[in-house]
Amino acid sequence: MARGPSGVFSSLGDQLPFLGRLLVCSALLALVSFLAARAQPHQGFVPVWPSGGLALALLWRHGARYWPAVLIANTALSMSVGTPLLVALGVGWLQVLIVMIALYLLQRWHVDRLLADMRELRNFVAALLLACVLAMPIYATRMALVFDYPVARALAFGADYFLSAVFSFLIFTPLLVGWPRDGAPHGGRRWLFVAALAVLTVASYGVLSADVALQDRLLFLLAPFVVACALVAGVGGASTAAAILTMVLIAMAQGPVSIADSILRSVFVAVAALTGYLLAAAFGERERVAAEMDFHARHDALTGLMNRYEFENRVRAALHDRVRRYAMLYLDLDQFKLVNDTCGHLVGDAMLRQLAATIRQALPADATVARLGGDEFGCLLPHATPDSTQIVARGLHDAIQAFELPVGSLRFSVGVSIGATFLLPDEDATPDDVFGRADVACYTAKDRGRNRTHFYSPGDASMQGRKIEIETVSQLQMDLARGAFELFVQRIDNIAAPADTDEFYEVLLRESGAHENSIESLLGVAQRYGLIVYVDRWVIEQATRFLGRHPGRRLRVSVNVAATSLESEGFESFVLGLPVRHGFAPAQLVLEITEAVAVQNLTHAVATLHRLRKHGFGVSLDDFGSGVASFGYLNELPVSMVKLDGRFVRDLGKDPGAEVIIEALARVARLRGIVSIAEWVEDVAQIPRLRSLGIDYAQGYAIHRPAPLASVETKVLAAPVRA
Structure with a gap:
């Protein structure tokens, strides 16, 4: 369709700025070429033509449409030295050809202009060499056909053109493109770069002022300055220093120069x-x-937000800021687990990435946001007041509620529970204090119905214990799997028959690196939340593996078992399968239950114990004598051992009544064919007296302090098998 006059003028008007820039670039390239020609009256074998490298930099940086500037500049240069127009145009087109080939290769190989790594630099040099190699036979042919040069001389001119073009591209192209977008280096590096250039300039003047016979030797002393500029200013700095050396080279060639020197x-x-x-x-x-x-150490790989480590650093810095008041928001997504369980972790990860962007956009520009782990995020708000913090939290609720993730025909959305607290520089010693309050506030928000914001108040502190318990339970199974617990053992000696060669140990559970009391609280939490079954089975599994690793030894182990485990589905078959799986005799495993638990919960477990006892497993009743039902339970339970309440042993020698009770309990046990064990034996002087009272076995610190199973196993392995 034909365009009217107004359309033509409009199109021409749009092109005028470009045409103006094109003419300016053409003039500058022509000027550089003219100055280079005037500066080299004796060009030698490798003349320096900066216009080639500058032309490639122009097209590489601003686009191939500036190729006419290359043609105009080189044609004008050739004509300025008396070359006919057609021949000069040939020179100009040849330069355009070289530059366009080099540009094509650089773009094809995706070479970054900054030449910031070895791959980029290698491809840059390869593109220059390949483009110039292709031009060399063309130039040699031109010299042979146009000027009727012999083949050898034409090839020499081709080689001269090749070296000159490579030199120009190598030195002058990075001079314009080898700098970052923000220009020269910043701070101290900028001044180091300026100083290096200044020293190089002075040293160059010194080289040129020296005797001509010494100049070539002194020239090599300038090389370290190129290295220095490269280290402080990168490729652009090295190119600048090399350009100064090139000027020195031109200044040294004011007289005739041999081919070798050139x-x-x-x-x-x-x-x-x-x-x-x-x-x-x-x-x-x-x-x-x-x-x-x-960056990766401080940012979350999935969302790109800060991670917990960097966020803690920001909170720590905020605690030292006495000018601004900060608030922290602790975000925990509601119902996110539903997405993970329904669609898988890939969809869950996609939702987290999109939600991270949503949260970032909903926050003020000066807020700091981080992914703290899982589906939890943290926000740090400067200049915070209760009202402004509430407004930000409401904005987060609105943004997250409006978010939907389409998955096929389904659309998933989540809510968010937010805990808010203000930083207290005078009270908060570490970021953990702030995190603790924000975490409790978030938990309170969830406990009160989810999808709401709760500001921390001192009354929320009571929620901390409950939250810790729930977190402890949720981590329990993972801790068992990853080895956060270890087994200790305490030897039980046969004091009635000291020559007995059996090795008998009670197995104890400990949390790695933790105090003994900490495991008691953990087991209490596990008991309350019904997870003691997993703990008991893990301990039994590990203990029986120990037995199986030492076949032929007269080893026995006693393992504490809760009534909940005895009554749990599949416990009996689990225990019955252990001897076959690990290779030990059932009599080597003793299941130890406490009398207190037996009195309250053991009714339904009696049948299980009878069946296990018939298969040869031992059953021990702990804390025997501590309750009124002790003697009655000996009639109901298939007990093979009883452990006397340690308080009686502790009072032995202090309370005459303790001896009477110990003797009575031991006699009752013996009458029923049950072995008796005295606990809490902390003085070796008690052992003869316990033996005289009819006690069969003794256990306590006076006999053996609890030790890691691994260390005891090492001794067992080292000792010979006893007959």
Whole structure:
């Protein structure tokens, strides 16, 4: 469709700015070429033509549409030295060809202009060499056909053109494109770069002022300055220093120069530039890798937000800020587990990524946001007041409630429970104090119905204990699997028959690196929340593996078992399968139950104990004598051992009544064919007296302090099998 006059003028008007820039670039390239020609009256074998490298930089940085500037500049240069127009156009088109081939290769290989790593630098040099190699036979053919040069001389001119073009591209292209978008280096590096250039300039003047015979030797002393500029300013700095060396090279060639000297000088500058580029790329890679590692150490890989480590650093810094008041929001997504369970973790991860962006957009620009782990996020708000914090929290609720994730024909949405607290620099010693309050406030928000915001108040502290219990229970199974617990054992000695060679141990559970009392509280929580079954089965499994690893030894172990475990589904079959699975005799395993538990809960477990006893497993009743039903339970339970309440043993020698009770309990046990064990034996002097009272076995610190199963097993392995 034809355009009217107004359309033509409009299109021309749109092109005028570009045409103006094109003319300016053409003029500048022509000026540089003219100055280079005037500066080299004796060009030697490798003349320096900066316009080639600058032309490639122009097209690489601003686009191939500036190719006419290359044609105009090189044609004008050729005509300025008396070359006919058609021949000059041939020179111009040849330069355009080289530049366009180099540009095509650089773009095809996706070479970044900053040449920031070894791969980029390698591809850059390869593109230059390939483009110039393709141009070399064309230029040689031109010299042979147009000027009727012999083949050898034409090839020499082709080689001269090749070296000159490579030199120009190598030195002057990075001079314009090898800088970051924000220009020269910042801070101290900028001043180091300026100082290095200043010293290089002064040193260059010194080289040129020296005797001509010494200049080539002194020229090599300038190479370290290229390296210095590369280290402080990267490829752009190395290119700047190499350009100064090139000017020195031109100044040294004001008289006739031999081919050998011309080549050596050019190679020196090229090698110095390449060395600088290589060092800049190597150090750039190292700094970039260090920066990436630092970024990944401080940011969440899934969402790109800060991670908990960096967020804690920001909270720590905020605690030292006495000018601004900060608030912390602790976000926990509601019903996110439903998405994970329904659609899988890939969909869950996609939702977290999108929600992270949603949260970031809903926050003020000066807020700090982080993913704290799982589906939990943290926000730090400066200049916070109760009203402004409430407004931000409400905005987060609105943004998250409006969010939906489409998955096929389904659409998933979540809510968020938010705990809010203010930082208290005078009271908070560490970020953990702030996190603790925010976490409790978030838990309170969930406990009160979810999808709401709750500001921490001192009355919320009572929720902390309950929250800790629930978290403890949720971690219990994972802790068992990852080895956060370990088994200790305490030896039980046969004091009635000291020559007995049996090795008898009670197995105790400990939390790795924790105090003994901590495991008691953990087991109490597990008992209250019905997870003691998993603990008991794990301990029994590990203890029987120990037995199976030492066949042929007269080993026995006693393991504490809760009534909940005895009554749990599948417990009997679990225990019955252990001897076959691990290779030990049933009599080597004793299941120990406490009398207190037996009195309250053991009614339904009696049948299970009878069946296990018939298969040869031992059954021990702990704390025998501590309750009124002790003697009656001996009639109902298939007990093979009883452990006397340790309080009687503790009072032995202090309370005459203790001896009477111990003797009576031991006599009752013996009459029923049951072995008696005295606990809490902490003085070896008690052992003869216990033996005289009819006690069969003794256990306590006076006999053996609890030790890790691994250390005891090492001794068992080292000792010979006793007959």
